[in-house]
Amino acid sequence: MEPIRAAIVGTGNVARLHAESLRELGEDVRLVGAVDVDGDRLTTFCDRHDVPARHRDLASLLEKDRPDLVHICTPPGTHYDLALACLEAGSNVLVEKPPTLSLAELDNLIEAERRHGAALATVFQHRFGTGALRLRAMLDSGVLGRPLVAICHTTWFRNQAYFDVEWRGRWDTEGGGPTMGHGIHQMDLLCAILGDWTEVSALARQQARRMETEDLSMAHVSFANGAVASVVNSLLSIREESYLRFDFERATVELTHLYGYGDDDWRITPAPEYADEVMAAWQAGSSGVPSAHRAQFAEVLRSLRMGTPAPVTSAESRRTMALVAGVYASAFTRAPVRPAELSTDSPFYRKMEGNGPRW
Missing domain, CATH: 3.30.360.10 (Dihydrodipicolinate Reductase; domain 2)
Known part of the structure; x- marks a missing residue:
């Protein structure tokens, strides 16, 4: 099969991680273009990572290179407009966190996904290290209670x-x-x-x-x-x-790290009466993959090949974004907040700060 054609928008430090991770994934993907408003930075990035097409604006990239997947690595305030343009052009999007600045913007992108048949995914790479996969599998199996x-x-x-x-x-x-x-x-x-x-x-x-x-x-x-x-x-x-x-009920599981974890950063303490069962499941679980960008990118590429939603989907991202909005809404209204209260009528739906924080 032909490699998936990927492009990167924004060529700062996080873009380097994206380019290096894509290269490590081999022939499944080809980095065909990059975009940056800073010409010198763009040239340095493309020379370093052997990117053939160089663009000063996104419209040029979308028209001339028609990428299957666009990685958005720009500051947060630019994510919404760039992602929307990609979806409208039929290109799938993988955007750094946070995907948008508000729930309203994210819902607009979800609607754009539906209209244009392209998909939006958010970079939440901590989900994809084998420690997290092992924990989720053990929880689903019931061995942890x-x-x-x-x-x-x-x-x-x-x-x-x-x-x-x-x-x-x-x-x-x-x-x-x-x-x-x-x-x-x-x-x-x-x-x-x-x-x-x-x-x-x-x-x-x-x-x-x-x-x-x-x-x-x-x-x-x-x-x-x-x-x-x-x-x-x-x-x-x-x-x-x-x-x-x-x-x-049957164990405590801990993760201590800073900006990314490996298997050695996890610790499990089983209850004595369940020690054998819990430890056997822990030791038999997935291992060997840290929570780096590469692990998520591999799953995104696999999903695009299979025609399934690329992780982390817009719906999954929305749950996390709603929790962020809920923290701000509760803090600034000084009252508990439930997800249903973050509806289109809420000021915290359109802006994380709502009508303004009470400092």
């Missing part, structure tokens, strides 16, 4: 200079602070394991940094399966860590 309690903490550090960059720490360009732009990866993995959430109670603060958005949020989240989770998103934590913990 019911999920009871979870912890989802993204405690990272960014100094003031980081937010002094013009487009950072702003609602109109990033859609939020660490809840939207940093902890969303861990929150997505939390939802991938525990499923639909039913209520969130949260707070958000400008604790130490000077910017429009929050630099800290904390939330209590309830899930449809009865589990409850504590969620913390911080950019004030000098000892940085990403930590997820799932307490099931």
Whole structure:
């Protein structure tokens, strides 16, 4: 079969990860073009990664190269317009997180998928490491019992200079602070394991940094399966860590890493009476694949070949985005929020900050 024709929009640092991952996937995919408004950056990127077609605007790429899949690696505030143009041209889209700045924008893209027969997927690569796949399979099999309690903490550090960059720490360009732009990866993995959430109670603060958005949020989240989770998103934590913990009836499963994990970053502690069964299932599970971009890209390419929805689908992304919106809505209204309350009538449907935060 002919290789899938891929292109990259935005040639900054994250685009390098995309290009390298695509190259590692071999003959299944061919990087045919790239787009950037900065000509020097575009030239450097294309020379380094052997990209034949170079464009200063997306319309030129879509018209001349007609890619099957477009990777969007630009700042968050540009994602919606670029993704919409790709879908309207019939090209599938793989967009870096967050896919859009609001639920309204994401729903518009979901409608565009339906109209134009192309698909949108979001880069949430933590779902695709074998540790997460193993945990999900064990939960589905029943060997772990019911999920009871979870912890989802993204405690990272960014100094003031980081937010002094013009487009950072702003609602109109990033859609939020660490809840939207940093902890969303861990929150997505939390939802991938525990499923639909039913209520969130949260707070958000400008604790130490000077910017429009929050630099800290904390939330209590309830899930449809009865589990409850504590969620913390911080950019004030000098000892940085990403930590997820799932307490099931028969075992505790923990993941400690920073920006990506391998098998060695997981730990399981079974209840004594279930130790043999739980450990046998853990040791027999998938292994050997870290939570890097390549793992997700391989699944996206496989799905495109088979004509099935490419992960992470727009519907799955929406559940995570709704949780982000719920955190902000609860924090700024100072009341618990359920998913149904984030309807088109809610100010938090069109903007993550709603009618404006109460600092």
